[in-house]
Amino acid sequence: MGTDLPVDPAMLREEVKSKYRDVAANPHGEHHFHTGRPLAERLGYDTAMVDAMPDVAVESFAGVASPFRLHALREGEKVVDAGSGAGFDCFIAARQVGPSGRVVGIDMLAEMLDKSRASAALMGLAHVEFREGLLEDMPVEDGWADVVISNGVINLCADKKRVFQEIRRVLRPGGRLQFADIANGKAVPASAVRNIDLWTA
Amino acid sequence: MLEEIGFVDVQIGAPCDTFGGASGEKQARRFDVYGYPFLARKPG
Numbered sequence: 001m002g003t004d005l006p007v008d009p010a011m012l013r014e015e016v017k018s019k020y021r022d023v024a025a026n027p028h029g030e031h032h033f034h035t036g037r038p039l040a041e042r043l044g045y046d047t048a049m050v051d052a053m054p055d056v057a058v059e060s061f062a063g064v065a066s067p068f069r070l071h072a073l074r075e076g077e078k079v080v081d082a083g084s085g086a087g088f089d090c091f092i093a094a095r096q097v098g099p100s101g102r103v104v105g106i107d108m109l110a111e112m113l114d115k116s117r118a119s120a121a122l123m124g125l126a127h128v129e130f131r132e133g134l135l136e137d138m139p140v141e142d143g144w145a146d147v148v149i150s151n152g153v154i155n156l157c158a159d160k161k162r163v164f165q166e167i168r169r170v171l172r173p174g175g176r177l178q179f180a181d182i183a184n185g186k187a188v189p190a191s192a193v194r195n196i197d198l199w200t201a
Numbered sequence: 202m203l204e205e206i207g208f209v210d211v212q213i214g215a216p217c218d219t220f221g222g223a224s225g226e227k228q229a230r231r232f233d234v235y236g237y238p239f240l241a242r243k244p245g
Contacts, residue, residue, distance in 0.1 A: 032225030043217055043236070064236030065217040071240050152236070164206045174245030177208060178238070182219065185233030 006193045009136075009158040016156045017109055020062070024086060024111040027059040035062050040088070043180075044069065049095055053088075057119035060086035060112070063151035065180035068092065076100040077146040080170055082135050082163070082179075083107060083153025087116030087128070093149060094120075094128045104145075105130040106138050135163045140170040147171075150179035208241035 027035050034042060036059045040050045043066050050058060067089060073079060073096035081090045084105025093103045105128070107113055113130050120128045133139040135150075135157055148167045157163045167177055203211050216235035220226045228234075 030224070032223060032228070033220060034223050042221075043219070064219045065214070065238045067238060069238035070212055070214050161202060161206065164202060164208070168206055168208065168243055171243040173243060175243045177203075177241045177243070180236055180238050182234050182236050185235070186231070188232055 005158045006190075007158050012156070012158050013108065013134075020085065020109055021111050023060050023062050024109065024115055027086075031062070033062055033064075035060060039063065045092065049092060053091060054119065054122055056115065057086070057091055057123065058088055060115060061088035063089065063180060064182050065151070067149040067151050067178045067180045068096070069180070071176060071178055073097050073101070073147060078102045078144060079104070080138065080140055080145040080148045081105040082138065082148055082150040082167060083156075084116060084130060085109075085112050085151075085153075087112075087119050087130065089149055089151050090116065090128050090130070091119065091123065091125065094125045097127075099127050101127060103128040104140060106133045106135065106140070108132065108134050136166055138166055138170055142169055143172045143175075145170050145172065145175055147176045147178060150177075150181070152181060154179060155181050203239075203241050207244065209244050210240070210242045212240040214238035214240075 045066055073093055075098045077097045079093045084090050084107045087105055090103045090105040116130045131139045148171055154163055216237055219236035220229035
């Protein structure tokens with residue numbers, strides 16, 4: 001681990017996997033955050049678009065804001081979702097870019113990838129695919145994406161600088177990064193930042 | 202950090218009360234945690 005990182009990235013990754021494996025399997029279980037349709041409504045997503053999705057495509061959504069709030073996607077754009085979870089934002093993106101666009105979701109968790117692929121098939125979204133990978137080393141070629149989206153995932157990565165460098169690599173020149181994430185207005189004590197259990201609490 | 206890495210035109214949108222009413226609300230309030238949308242561009 002780099003000496004400037006507050007926690008070990010591999011250990012944090014395992015903690016995150018454990019938490020979100022549970023969100024995939026038990027979306028209506030006891031979590032410290034909202035999930036699913038109530039969360040999408042709280043975050044201001046287009047109700048008609050969400051209502052049109054089957055439950056399985058929405059129930060494990062656990063984002064923190066909308067990456068589409070400041071800029072909608074354009075028809076035909078190629079999009080990467082960094083940390084796609086059960087695929088909810090990919091499905092929103094797929095509707096916005098239309099069948100002439102492409103959407104690639106990247107996630108490290110097999111349970112989320114299985115769920116997102118099943119939902120995409122159920123909805124007949126042939127221009128959406130999901131790939132296993134880490135945000136620090138995404139399986140996407142240089143400059144492929146017009147847009148990279150992400151929602152509530154970068155805060156769960158120990159080496160954020162490396163993640164943003166990787167996002168920059170996969171974006172084409174002029175491409176956009178549209179992400180949603182949490183930020184704290186009050187300083188978190190250094191001891192808490194180094195406590196890996198608190199990263200997903 | 203975004204500008205340091207080479208992104209430009211960075212924008213931050215209005216906060217969302219992401220954790221309001223959830224069991225994590227108390228912890229979120231303690232550190233004034235909200236969800237935000239961000240937008241940035243890779244120079245062309």
